[in-house]
Amino acid sequence: MYADTQNDITRQVVRAAQLLLAYGAESDLVEEISQRLGRALGLASVELSISSNALVMTSLVHGRCVTTTRRIREHGINMAVVCELQRICLLAEKGLYGPNEVRKRLARIHPRSYPRWVVIPVIGLSCASFCHLSGGDVIACLITFLASACGMYVRLILAARHFNVLVNFAITAFITTLVAQLGYLKPITATPQLAMAAAVLMLVPGFPMINAISDMVKGHMNVGISRWGQATLMTVSSVIGITIAMQLGGLL
Structure with a gap:
């Protein structure tokens, strides 16, 4: 895996974790989904450190580490967003979504609320x-x-x-x-x-x-x-x- 590819996949995984935390997912679920999504997209391992208003993620591929930090801004509880992110993870694990499809899906995620x-x-x-x-x-x-x-x-x-x-x-x-x-x-x-x-x-x-x-x-x-x-x-x-x-x- 090239460095640019690892960087891109890491950004996608940390974006998914950021959305999960922002919309009310528990920390254990955030870790699980991030690790599963990272492995499905080709990362060897994904490690997360979650705090009250930020998260730090490190991905590992062939001995090369990439670490990134994201700030968490709460947007209220929205289980539709959490379920959509879980669905993206499942489809990536089945091989139906690659990095490009995951990137497009993540960009299209917007919270839906009742009128x-x-x-x-x-x-x-x-x-x-x-x-x-x-x-x-x-x-x-x-x-x-x-x-x-x-x-x-x-x-x-x-x-x-x-x-x-x-x-x-x-x-x-x-x-x-x-x-x-x-x-x-x-x-x-x-x-x-x-x-x-x-x-x-x-x-x-x-x-x-x-x-x-x-x-x-x-x-x-x-x-x-x-x-x-x-x-x-x-x-x-x-x-x-x-x-x-x-x-x-x-x-x-």
């Missing part, structure tokens, strides 16, 4: 379902739907304007809790507390916490602790927004 008019009512319905499962009456469920839908709308608007995620969570929790307090203004529901509790469940950072625990259990302590810290800060931001809204509503 707002689908996400907002579905999030509202899911939070209202939690309220119902917790014993909330019909009015409480309707208040939960309205509050969580309003909060999700604000969250998507702030995300589109690239607000810091912690500021986003705090403002979203504030707006959601304000709307959820409708049940306390007039005696229209017997379970207003369930509406308030269920409306903010959309802000629970479950996926980052799961990834954090998975990384720490599998030995990636630095990345796991970093993800756990980020999830904790997101939770604290939500609590701050909820507390301010409850103080304004006279509930604290």
Whole structure:
């Protein structure tokens, strides 16, 4: 293998690893896919060092090493991107994709997201379902739907304007809790507390916490602790927004 070919394949593999980390894959999966993709494209071995905001990759072919570093910028969780990268790896292992095809596929990867008019009512319905499962009456469920839908709308608007995620969570929790307090203004529901509790469940950072625990259990302590810290800060931001809204509503 020529040096230029090794350099090109290394860039493709590190790009795949960069995308996996940016869109929410756990560290163990990133290592596995990178090593498998590298071997499928002709590299003898691929070694990765992953930190909280960067990765270092070294490829080896006939005693020649190539090391490259990439910065990781999180783009939110998107399992469609992760699945597409796994599919590229599988097709490369089967011999259907060579370096050129992998390069083209990687260049065409773009995150796909559902439109707002689908996400907002579905999030509202899911939070209202939690309220119902917790014993909330019909009015409480309707208040939960309205509050969580309003909060999700604000969250998507702030995300589109690239607000810091912690500021986003705090403002979203504030707006959601304000709307959820409708049940306390007039005696229209017997379970207003369930509406308030269920409306903010959309802000629970479950996926980052799961990834954090998975990384720490599998030995990636630095990345796991970093993800756990980020999830904790997101939770604290939500609590701050909820507390301010409850103080304004006279509930604290």
